[in-house]
Amino acid sequence: MSAPLGARLAGxxxxxxxxxxxxxxxxxxxxxxxxxxxxxPGVRAIAHALLDPVPETARxxxxxxxxxxxxxxxxDVVATLYLTPHSFTGDDLLELSTHGGLVAPTAVLAAVxxxxxxxxxxGEFTRRAVLNGKLDLLxxxxxxxxxxxxxxxxxxxxxxxxxxxxxxxxxxxxxRILDLEALLAYxxxxxxxDDGPVPRGRIQGVADELIAALDALLATGDRGTLVHDxxxxxxxxxxxxxxxxxxxxxxxxxxxxxxxxxGTTRDxxxxxxxxxGWPLRLVDTAGLRETSDVVExxxxxxxxxxxxxxxxxxxxGDDEATLDAARAALRERTTAPVITVATKGDLIxxxxxMRADVVVSARTGAGLAxxxxxxxxxxxxxxxxxxxxxxxxxxxxxxxxxxxxxAELRAFGAAWRDDVLPATVxxxxxxxxxxxxxxxxxxxxxxxxxxxxxxxxxxxx
Numbered sequence: 322m323s324a325p326l327g328a329r330l331a332g333x334x335x336x337x338x339x340x341x342x343x344x345x346x347x348x349x350x351x352x353x354x355x356x357x358x359x360x361x362p363g364v365r366a367i368a369h370a371l372l373d374p375v376p377e378t379a380r381x382x383x384x385x386x387x388x389x390x391x392x393x394x395x396x397d398v399v400a401t402l403y404l405t406p407h408s409f410t411g412d413d414l415l416e417l418s419t420h421g422g423l424v425a426p427t428a429v430l431a432a433v434x435x436x437x438x439x440x441x442x443x444g445e446f447t448r449r450a451v452l453n454g455k456l457d458l459l460x461x462x463x464x465x466x467x468x469x470x471x472x473x474x475x476x477x478x479x480x481x482x483x484x485x486x487x488x489x490x491x492x493x494x495x496x497r498i499l500d501l502e503a504l505l506a507y508x509x510x511x512x513x514x515d516d517g518p519v520p521r522g523r524i525q526g527v528a529d530e531l532i533a534a535l536d537a538l539l540a541t542g543d544r545g546t547l548v549h550d551x552x553x554x555x556x557x558x559x560x561x562x563x564x565x566x567x568x569x570x571x572x573x574x575x576x577x578x579x580x581x582x583x584g585t586t587r588d589x590x591x592x593x594x595x596x597x598g599w600p601l602r603l604v605d606t607a608g609l610r611e612t613s614d615v616v617e618x619x620x621x622x623x624x625x626x627x628x629x630x631x632x633x634x635x636x637x638g639d640d641e642a643t644l645d646a647a648r649a650a651l652r653e654r655t656t657a658p659v660i661t662v663a664t665k666g667d668l669i670x671x672x673x674x675m676r677a678d679v680v681v682s683a684r685t686g687a688g689l690a691x692x693x694x695x696x697x698x699x700x701x702x703x704x705x706x707x708x709x710x711x712x713x714x715x716x717x718x719x720x721x722x723x724x725x726x727x728a729e730l731r732a733f734g735a736a737w738r739d740d741v742l743p744a745t746v747x748x749x750x751x752x753x754x755x756x757x758x759x760x761x762x763x764x765x766x767x768x769x770x771x772x773x774x775x776x777x778x779x780x781x782x
Contacts, residue, residue: 341367342441342449343433345426346781352421357429358781359438360446364413367436368402376402376415387417389432396425410446411453444778451763458763459488462716465778471551471593472600478548478715486712488762491723494534495758498726498751501527505748521737528734531754535727541713542720544704547632549715551593551602552700555627555655558637558647560607563664566683567637568592568605571693589627596693599700604631628655633699635692639665644677658699662692722761729754 341361347354359367369375376383379402387395399418408414419426434440447464450456456464459482466479481487504519504527556564572592594601606624628634634657638644644661651659663669663677667685679695681688714720733750736742758764 341438342445343430343438344441344446344781345430346416346446347421347426349423349426350421355419355421355426356781357417357419357426357433358414358441358446359417359433360408360410360412360414360441360449361438362413363437364402364415367433367438368400368415370436371432372398372400376400378402379404379407385417387419387429387432389428390435395428395432396420398429406453406455409455410449411455412449441780443780444775444782445780447778447782448775457485457488459491459719459761460485461763461775464782466549466715468779468782472595474548474595474598474600475551478545478713481712482715487714490538490712491758491762494531494538494726495755495762495764497527497531497534498730498755498758501531502748502751502755505744505751521740525734525737528730528737532727532730532734535723535730538714539720539723539727542715542723545713545715545719547700547704548600551600552632553602553604553627553630554633554635554696555604555606555624555631555657556635556637557606557624557628557651557654558664559643559650562637562639562643562647563683564637565590565605567635567662567664567681568603570681570683570686570689571603589624594693596697598697598706601693601696625654628657631655631657632703633657633696634659635696636661637664638677639663639668641676644675658703660692660695660699719761722757726754726757729757 339362341359341363343357343359346356346358371387371389372385373388374383374385376385381401383400383402385398385400387398389395396419401416401418403409403414403416405411405413417429419429430440444465447456447461451458451461463479463483467476467483470476470479501524504524556568558564568590571594589607590605592603594603604627606627628651634651634655636644636647636651636659638647638661644663648659648661660679661677663675663680664683666680666682666687669675669680679688679692681692714723729750733747733754736747736750
């Protein structure tokens, strides 16, 4: 892993609140092993109180017995000690690999807390890693994304972010903004030096280059969000035209109830289809039609909301009339690319020509590969190729920070071009742009930003 930019956050000193935290870092349930983690200044004291023998050598697995305060053996564990600053958190850290299940790890955790640790909050281990300069905020978010990834594309993108690719890109832009601020400072503080004042055109040119670079980074957000969340592909059309059968056939399993009764799908059903390129969030929606059924009206309203957010819409029909009705129903409900799909190809007479982009059969599988290829092609036409190995923005927080930096530089550029503000005042916009990117990677400590990042982390991570 490349050197984290977050190391600038705290310098060489270890940040700690004095507490030793502990948590079970693996899901509760029936399994062979579980992991109890401890981190903080009291790790070695707790190890001496509970473990026999006590692990003394860092990064070496040691077979130990865990005893409670009364000396009763709780479990046999494998203990691995990591000493500050060479640990994930930057503090002393101990990982105890216990037997799995519910009782063993819970008993070990209880003994650890009784010996002086406290229960960790969600994401607190990773938060300490950020505060101690082991990771930056973008890399910390990537840890959560690796865990939560629902597709191989999202997983690869998260690993690329964890490796520091996006951090380096943002850090380089921030450094260039600071260089621009330095040019302004030189022009203000040393106007009489031998080189003379910095030409205004040079400063304007640097600002324009930075705005273009920020715009290029911002342009990755649409594609990055689609990779992170999955591209929303909505199956829409009238009731009983084969949407649910197509949904199940694309997934390869029965996720939606398929019957001959119109209006069976009363609510939207969602699943992720993990393709090599674009991950797809397939949504089977209620049939679009006029109805007096209150429950069905709610389902149709949910369908309309999904259609408003869709990246691609599959307009489904089993004959010319239902295809025409689907096209008409979608005109005012979505601006996304629409692919018309004749859903019951095995029942269509060979002599009959359907005015559809693709003819498929859920029963035989005919046309499914062609349909998925067309969906990916439409996504690439709209958003470019799904370049998961290139660093890009994936979250609303990323987009907001880069947008703010771009807006500040545009305000500076306009003021500088029209010469309406003194350099010392115009430079405030440049400083604000640097701070926006600093908050993104964690160079600037802002508690509410940290809270927002770690709020959804699991305990033990």
